[in-house]
Amino acid sequence: MKNVFPYLIFTLILVSCSKAKVSVSDKQFPPVSLVNHYEYFGGEHKFTQLGSAFLLKYKNDTFAITAKHILAILKPDSIYNLTLDNFIKVWSMRPLNKEDEIVIMDKLLNEDKTESLKAKTLHEKDWLVFSIKENRAKVIPLEFRETPPVKGEKFYAVGWTRHMKEGAQRIYEFEYYKTKGTHHLMKKLIIPEKMGGLSGGPVVDESGKLVGIVSKNEFSLFPMEKMFAPVGTDDLKAFLDNYLMNISDHIFATRGLVIRLRPIKFLKAAELKY
Numbered sequence: 008m009k010n011v012f013p014y015l016i017f018t019l020i021l022v023s024c025s026k027a028k029v030s031v032s033d034k035q036f037p038p039v040s041l042v043n044h045y046e047y048f049g050g051e052h053k054f055t056q057l058g059s060a061f062l063l064k065y066k067n068d069t070f071a072i073t074a075k076h077i078l079a080i081l082k083p084d085s086i087y088n089l090t091l092d093n094f095i096k097v098w099s100m101r102p103l104n105k106e107d108e109i110v111i112m113d114k115l116l117n118e119d120k121t122e123s124l125k126a127k128t129l130h131e132k133d134w135l136v137f138s139i140k141e142n143r144a145k146v147i148p149l150e151f152r153e154t155p156p157v158k159g160e161k162f163y164a165v166g167w168t169r170h171m172k173e174g175a176q177r178i179y180e181f182e183y184y185k186t187k188g189t190h191h192l193m194k195k196l197i198i199p200e201k202m203g204g205l206s207g208g209p210v211v212d213e214s215g216k217l218v219g220i221v222s223k224n225e226f227s228l229f230p231m232e233k234m235f236a237p238v239g240t241d242d243l244k245a246f247l248d249n250y251l252m253n254i255s256d257h258i259f260a261t262r263g264l265v266i267r268l269r270p271i272k273f274l275k276a277a278e279l280k281y
Contacts, residue, residue: 026194026195026232027194027195027196027197027198028196028197028198029197029198029199029200030197031177031178031179031197031199032163032178032179032180032197034163034178034180034213035178036163036165036176036178036211036215037147037215038102038145038146038147038175038176039061039062039146039147039148039149039165039176039209039211039215040059040060040061040102040146040165040166040167040176040208040209041059041060041061041062041071041100041101041102041110041144041146042056042058042059042060042100042101042102042103042166042167043056043057043058043059043060043073043077043098043099043100043207044056044098044099044100044101045057045081045095045097045098045099046095046096046097046099047094047095047096048093048094048095048096052081054080054081057077057080057081057169057204058073058074058077058204058206058207058208059073059165059166059167059204059205059206059207059208059209059221060072060073060100060207060208061073061146061148061149061165061208061209061217062110062139062142062144062146062147062148062149063148063149063150063151063217064148064149064150065150065151065244065247065251066247066251068251069139069142069148070116070136070137070138070139070247071100071110071112071136071137071138071139072134072135072136072137072207072209072220072243073100073134073135073206073207073220074133074134074135074206074207074220074221074222074238075089075124075129075130075132075133075134075135076124076129076130076133076206076222076223077135077206077207078091078124078135079124079125079129081094081095082094082124084125087123087124087125088119088120088121088122088123088124089117089118089119089120089122089123089124090115090118090119090120091115091118092120097111097112098111098112098115098137099111099112100112100144101144102144102145102146102176103167103171103172103173103174103176104172104173104174107143108143108144108145108146109141109143109144110139110141110142110143110144111139111140111141111142112137112138112139112140113137113138113139113140114137114138115135115136115137116136116137116138116246116250117132117134117135117136117246130189130190130222130223130238131188131189131238131242132189132238132242132243132246133189133220133222133223133238134220134238134242134243135207136243136246136247136250149209149211149215149216149217150216150217151216151217151240151244152211152212152214152216152217152218152240153216155186156183156186156191156212156218157183158183158184158185159182159183160182160183160212161180161181161182161183161196161212161213162180162181162182162183162191162193162210162211162212162218162219163178163179163180163181163210163211163212164178164179164181164205164208164209164210164221164235164237165177165178165208165209165210165211166204166205166207166208166209166221167204167205168199168201168202168203168204168205169201169203169204170201170203170204171204177199179197179198179199179205180196180197180198181193181194181195181196181210181235182194182196184227184230184234186239187225187236189238189239189241189242190219190222190223190225190236190237190238190239191210191218191219191236191237191238191239192225192227192234192235192236193234193235193236193237194230194232194234194235195233195234195235198235202224205221206221206222207220207221208220208221209221210237217240218237218239218240219237219238219239219240220237220238220240220243221237222236222237222238223236224236
C-alpha cells in the first residue's frame with residue numbers, strides 16, 4: 008500500500024496539470040507588450056533576445072519593466088550581482104519583429120551591486136525598473152490596479168514565448184486562487200505549449216490594469232496543482248514612490264541647500280502688534 012501512494016500523488020498532479028487548455032485567449036487588449044533585446048560589451052553572447060517587458064505609467068512618469076531573473080540567466084556565474092556595468096552596453100525593448108518601434112533604456116533604477124542574482128530571494132522582488140532614454144514604440148503604458156485580486160477572478164498574461172518569431176501579442180488566461188508571499192497563485196486556464204519567454208511580461212485584469220509580472224510557476228499542495236505565480240506589484244509601487252520622492256527632494260535642493268517648508272504659526276488677535 009505504501010508503494011501505491013507516490014503513484015497516486017503523481018497521477019493527481021498529471022490530472023490537475025491537464026486541466027489547462029493549450030491555446031490563445033479570445034480576450035483582446037491594445038498593444039502593451041515588448042520583447043527584451045541586448046547589445047553586450049565584449050562581443051557575442053548566447054542571448055540577444057530574451058523575455059517579455061512592458062511600459063508602466065505611474066504618476067507623471069513612464070518606466071520600462073521586466074523580470075529580474077532574466078538578468079540572472081544572461082549573466083555568467085563569474086559576475087552575478089545586480090548591475091549592468093561592463094556587461095550590457097544597450098538594453099532595448101520592442102514589439103516582436105518591429106525593429107522600428109524601439110524603446111532604449113537609460114538607467115537601471117533598482118541597481119544594487121550588493122545583491123546577488125544567485126540568492127534564494129531572487130524572485131521575491133522579481134522586477135527590473137528602467138528609466139527611458141528614447142521611446143519610439145506605439146505600445147500603451149499600463150497603470151497599476153488599485154484593488155486586491157479576488158478569488159476566482161480572471162487575469163491575463165500578455166506577451167510572446169521564446170520560440171515565437173512573428174505576429175501580434177498573445178494573451179493567456181488564468182484564475183486567481185490566493186496570494187502567497189509576494190506572488191499571486193493562479194490556476195492555468197488557457198496557456199501556451201511552453202511558457203518560456205513570457206517572463207517579465209505584464210499580468211492584467213479585465214480592464215487592462217496591472218496586477219503582476221510574469222515570474223515563475225509554483226506547486227500548490229491544495230488544490231494539488233502547479234500554478235502560475237506572477238510577482239505582485241506592491242513592492243514595485245513602493246519602490247517607485249520612494250524613487251519619485253527622492254527625485255522631488257532633489258529638485259528642491261539648490262547647490263547643496265535643501266529648501267524645507269516650515270509650518271506657519273498663526274497669531275491670535277491679542278498677539279498682533281500694530
